Amino acid sequence: MLLRLSVKNRSPVELLALAADRRELAVGKSATVRAQLINEAKLLEFHADLRAWMQQTEPDAKRPAPWSDGRLPEWLLAAELASVLSPLRSRMALSIADQQALLTNAVPRRVDKGRCLLEQGEPEHALFFLCDGAARAFRTMGDGVQQTVAHFVPGDVINPDSLFRPVASRNSVCMLEPSAVLEIPISHLASLAGERPAILRAMFIETARHASIHKEWIFSLGRLSAESRLAHLLCEVWYRRFQCAPEEGEAFDFPMTQQQLADTLGLSSVHVNRVLQSLRRQDLIALRKGELVIKNWTALCDIAQFDPGYLQYPAPVGL
Amino acid sequence: MLLRLSVKNRSPVELLALAADRRELAVGKSATVRAQLINEAKLLEFHADLRAWMQQTEPDAKRPAPWSDGRLPEWLLAAELASVLSPLRSRMALSIADQQALLTNAVPRRVDKGRCLLEQGEPEHALFFLCDGAARAFRTMGDGVQQTVAHFVPGDVINPDSLFRPVASRNSVCMLEPSAVLEIPISHLASLAGERPAILRAMFIETARHASIHKEWIFSLGRLSAESRLAHLLCEVWYRRFQCAPEEGEAFDFPMTQQQLADTLGLSSVHVNRVLQSLRRQDLIALRKGELVIKNWTALCDIAQFDPGYLQYPAPVGL
C-alpha cells in the first residue's frame, strides 16, 4: 500500500528529499491519494529528524540521562526507538526538545514474554512506553476467567493516565511476546509534566485515544456477532500497527493465542477457533504461528463494520 | 448514610463551622469513618465557598459573561449549579479562580428529553457540563440497533476530550430526561486551557475517569451474566450519583427505559425485563416510573462484582 521504500540506511538529507518529492506529487491528486502522500511525506520528515537527533549528542544537562553517557544503550535498536518517537511527534505533537526531555528521563528495559509490567491490585509506580513487542491489559476474576480491556502495539503509551490513577491498579498489563519498553518513574513524570505542559497534553491525547478505542470495544462487545467482533479486532490492530510502521504491509506479527483472543472478545476459545476457520475459509485472513496476513482488507472491514475514524489522532483542532 | 443535613439556607460561616466540627470529630475514629467525616467536611467547605462565590459579583473583566450582568440567570437553580461545582473542586481540583473562569465562559441551556447535544457524524463545537438530568452517548448501527457507550449523571463533563477529537463525532449524546447543561464553545475552551493549565488538567482527569469507566464496562460486557451486568450498571450509576449528591439516599432518579438499559448492556429489552423482575423478586431493588430504590446494596454489589475503586477520583498522586 503506502510507504514501501526502506527508511533505513538513508541520511537525513536524502529522507527530506524523498519527503519533498511526495509533497510535490500530492498537488494534483484526489483527496485520499493526496492524504496518503502527505502522510508518507510526514513520516519521512520524521525519520529525518530522528536520524539527526540520534546523531547529535546533547544530553539534558539538568538531569543525568539514565543511559550513562547520554547515548542510547547499543542493544536498544534504532527501529525500536523509532516506533516510539514516531507517535511522540505525529500523534502527541511533541517538539524535539520535549521528546528529548521525555527520553532522557526514560529507562529502557527488556521484558520477557508473559512478564507483567503492572499487577492488578498493586500501585503504579511508572509510566511505560511500548517500543517493540505487544502487551495487553486485563482483569482476572475470582474464578480465573480473564477479560482483556486494552491491547497495545509499539508506539503506544501503556498507562498515560498513571498520574491520576487511584492507588491500586484495576488491571494487570502483561507482554504477549518478548518486548522492549521505556519506563519513566511517576515522580519524574510529574515534574516533567509540571515543567513542560506539552508533555501533560501528550498524555492527555493518549488517554483520549485510549478512551476512543474503549468505546469502540464497548460497541463491538455489545452489538456485534462473534465473527464481526473478531474481524473488528484484527482490523483495529492491523490499522494501529500500520499507523506506526507503514512499511510492514499486510503481513504482521500477531502473537495472541486463541485463548487470549477469546478473553479479548468475550468468547470461549473453542468458538474463536471456529470463527477463525470461517474467516480463513472465506479467504479473508491467514493466521499461523503468530503471523497474521490480511488477504482481503475491504471485505474484512465490511463484516467488522470497521471505520478507522476513531484512530485518527491528532485531531484537527489543536490547543 | 453520610451527609444527611441540609446545606440549603445556611450561611458560609455556618457551613464552615459544621465542617470544622466534622474534622474535629474525625480525629480519633477508625480509617473508614474518618474518611467519611473528612469527606463530609470537604463537601461542607465547598458549599461555603459556593455560597460566597454566588454572593460576590466580580465578573471576568476580559471576557463578558454570557449571563448579562455577571449574575446567574434566575431559572438556573443553585442546586443545579452546585452539582457541577462540586466535582469541579473535588474531582478536578480547580481553584475558585479557575472555576470562575470556566463558568463565566459557559452558557447555561435547558435541553428537552430526547434532544441531542451531539450528533453522530457531526463535528463537536462545544464542551458540555451536565448540571441536572441524565444523558447517554450511543452509536446507531445501520439496522437501527443502538449501543450505549457512556452514561452521564449531574456533575459529569460530557466530552472532556473534545479538544482532541477527530472531526466527526462517533456517537450521539442525547438526554434521558429534561436537563440543564453548561455549554462552552471549543474556541473558548482552547484559549481557557491555554491560559490556565489547571483547566487542561481538569479535562484530562475527566477523560481518565471516563476511560476507567469504559474499561469496567468492557469487563462487564465481556464476562458477566445478564443479571450481573444489570446489577453492575445500577451500582455504578447509584454510586456516581451518590458521589455528587450524597444527601439523596438509596432512592433516586433513574430515567432509562428497559430498551435503553438493553442498549447499554448489550441485551434485548425482553431479557432486561425478565432480569429486572428477578432482581425485584430477590428484593434487591425497586424500579418504577423512573425511580430506582436500592433495597440491598451489599447483595447487589455482590452479584455485580462491583468495587467502586475505579470511581475514586482524584487519585492520591497529584501533579
Added chain:
DNA sequence: CGGCCGTTTGAGCCACATCAACCGGGGTGG
C-alpha cells in the same frame, strides 16, 4: 375514547458455552 409508548408474558430457536477427547510441535530431561 383511541392511539401510543413502555412493560409484560409465552413459545420456539439459535449462537455460543461447556465438556471431552485428540493432535501436533517444540522444549526438556534422561
Added chain:
DNA sequence: CCACCCCGGTTGATGTGGCTCAAACGGCCG
C-alpha cells in the same frame, strides 16, 4: 537421540442463556 510432556490448536457432542417473534396489557395524553 528418544521419550515425554505441556501447551495450543482442532473437532465433536450436547447444553443453555439470551434472542426473536408475537400478542396482550396498562398508563398517559390528545
